Amino acid sequence: MPAQPLLQFTGKSIYCTVADAHIDPWIPVDKAIITHAHSDHARWGSKHYLAHKDSEPILRLRLGPDISLQTVEYGEKFVINGVTFSLHPAGHIIGSAQVRVEYKGEVWVASGDYKLEDDHVAVPFEPVKCNVFITESTFGLPIYKWQPQQEIFSEIDNWWAQNKSEGKASVLMGYSLGKMQRILKNIQLQDDIIYAHGAIFTLNERLRAAGFDLPELTLVTRETDRKLFKGSLILAPPSVDSSTWIRKFNPYSLGYCSGWMALRGAKNRRAVDQGFVLSDHVDWPDLNRAVKESEAEKVYVTHGYTSIFSRWLNENGIEAGEVHTMYGNEDESEEEEAVQDISAGQESYEEHKESLDEDTVSHSTDRAL
Numbered sequence: 405m406p407a408q409p410l411l412q413f414t415g416k417s418i419y420c421t422v423a424d425a426h427i428d429p430w431i432p433v434d435k436a437i438i439t440h441a442h443s444d445h446a447r448w449g450s451k452h453y454l455a456h457k458d459s460e461p462i463l464r465l466r467l468g469p470d471i472s473l474q475t476v477e478y479g480e481k482f483v484i485n486g487v488t489f490s491l492h493p494a495g496h497i498i499g500s501a502q503v504r505v506e507y508k509g510e511v512w513v514a515s516g517d518y519k520l521e522d523d524h525v526a527v528p529f530e531p532v533k534c535n536v537f538i539t540e541s542t543f544g545l546p547i548y549k550w551q552p553q554q555e556i557f558s559e560i561d562n563w564w565a566q567n568k569s570e571g572k573a574s575v576l577m578g579y580s581l582g583k584m585q586r587i588l589k590n591i592q593l594q595d596d597i598i599y600a601h602g603a604i605f606t607l608n609e610r611l612r613a614a615g616f617d618l619p620e621l622t623l624v625t626r627e628t629d630r631k632l633f634k635g636s637l638i639l640a641p642p643s644v645d646s647s648t649w650i651r652k653f654n655p656y657s658l659g660y661c662s663g664w665m666a667l668r669g670a671k672n673r674r675a676v677d678q679g680f681v682l683s684d685h686v687d688w689p690d691l692n693r694a695v696k697e698s699e700a701e702k703v704y705v706t707h708g709y710t711s712i713f714s715r716w717l718n719e720n721g722i723e724a725g726e727v728h729t730m731y732g733n734e735d736e737s738e739e740e741e742a743v744q745d746i747s748a749g750q751e752s753y754e755e756h757k758e759s760l761d762e763d764t765v766s767h768s769t770d771r772a773l
Contacts, residue, residue: 411505413727420505426450430730432449439517440494441462441498445517446467453472460614465607478490493526493528495528517731534698536703567657574638575650576659578639578661589617598636598639604621605623659676659680660674695722705726
């Protein structure tokens, strides 16, 4: 009988049978190891949680102050039923981690979501060598190649300045967790008052109270004098674009930060004035780089362009397979758009295959571990 895989893909999670522990379960379990605090990876109802210490204020805000939560440092080893676990920086958002699992000399790594570019907020991604690498592929298509982030932040600064000169408010939408902290840390702020929707304000205050160096925000309330919004920057989650909340900022320009803004037509679908291509996930070159640096003999692809990326890896000498999970919908307002974009991408593999860089993946299949 063949040996049981160290990690298995069940209808609940990425599961370690020996440890009886689940990584990012999507239904309640006894022991949940959490890669990061986005809602598609950290769900309510489990008996006990374990995560990186920087995730604690966010998890307690989102899952409840009284959850049973153990936290560890990056690189700190903990053993469950003889299986050695450790968390390593993923660079996705504050507290995000890859989960390294070792048992009897075999090493698996579950990446969670990640990016390689240092955003000056999250601890930067660190490659972890392993036998098997479990990766996301949210933007696993060669059309996705991000500009250096400082160019995007300069675009945001210029857009805001232009709106200010025209007497408009600048309403900028993006994920409350991850995107907004990154924007606040990198745009040019002087003595400006930055206004925020309640979801962003509350999270920012919780992180500031936990010691994170983030600018102070001003909460938008019913009592806020609307004259103050003229020329100001207002941060909001994606859901506000179809709500009455946004009307109070008239006249305004509506901007949106998302990796999906790289696609033709995405800005029109969202009905925004300005799209900024900014993602907290790896692009195509860095996705391949992460696989290469893991030195894995086998790769599993959990969400995103799973069939395209696993096929590409197999065609380039790396054994790979796609698996079904419930990850990938960090913000419900983007879910439908993301599904549409990924479905379109499944049909475009042959179209883009000729443009793939032959040097994107170099891998030795006879390397001894």
